Amino acid sequence: MIQQGMQGVPTTWRCGRFLFDLANRKRPIVMGILNATPDSFSDGGKYRSATDAIAQAERMIADGVDLIDIGGESTRPGAEPVSLQEELDRVMPVIEGLRDCGKPLSIDTYKAETMRQALKAGVDCVNDIWALRQDGAVEAVAANQDCGVVLMHMQRDPLTMQFNPEYSNVIEEVSLFLKERAQLLIDNGIAPNRIALDPGFGFGKRLDHNLEMLARFAAFSKLGFPVLAGISRKSMIGKLTGKETQDRLAPSVAAAIMAADRGAKIIRVHDVPETVDSLKLWEAVQAD
């Protein structure tokens, strides 16, 4: 029998061919970041070809990753958008190479056509920094029976989001946005247990906003959906430590643990072995 949580909160997360049992698993789902970009800044452009990206994914699997997030466009602040054809050329060979790897695949895109082609090729989840606000995106996800969907909050757009972002109450404003987007998906026939929410660390937030979102992360779980935390190596860590992206491992793992403590169900990370091992300790210390 499938348990139902308090207030009808889904205790499973449907992710395409996979079903995560959130009621009976203790540690959060680890989503590993797989850049299918030739210009990736956080891995120094190491994963140039699809073959290299596939090899990196196989390493993540050996290291205990639960879900692999494949992205073909760098979404750092101020990054130039990539054409549809370029995005497809980058991600589709990687999806095809990994579709039978035994782990669920997520496509990091905001383009409806990329969603459609990736879903047709077998991806299990759509991870959208635009929360399906681009043309055709809701329809693309609604047309699929069972893919998961991560709805992320972003203030403005990647080009302008870090230009003096303002909130009167960041927790309330982000929560209201996520709640309305989730309801719109449900109104379009998408089952509630397919939906995950994400406050979008670094996407139109100042350092104080990011820190408040992490401190009060538990507030987002009250919306009734699994919540994802994506903090790994982000500039909030750079601002606090003065370290470059490649030297942000320890505080990234610390942030993952803090998010887990505050109820995060999915953690999006670059550093899979270190995060998985740390969450094993975290899990062992949880009182049931």
Ligand code: 8Y4
């Ligand atoms: C170093 C490395 C510094 C990476 C910054 C970054 C999220 C996301 C991104 C997130 C969800 C990034 C695609 C930005 N962040 N998707 N995507 N949540 N759901 N920056 O937080 O990783 S890209």
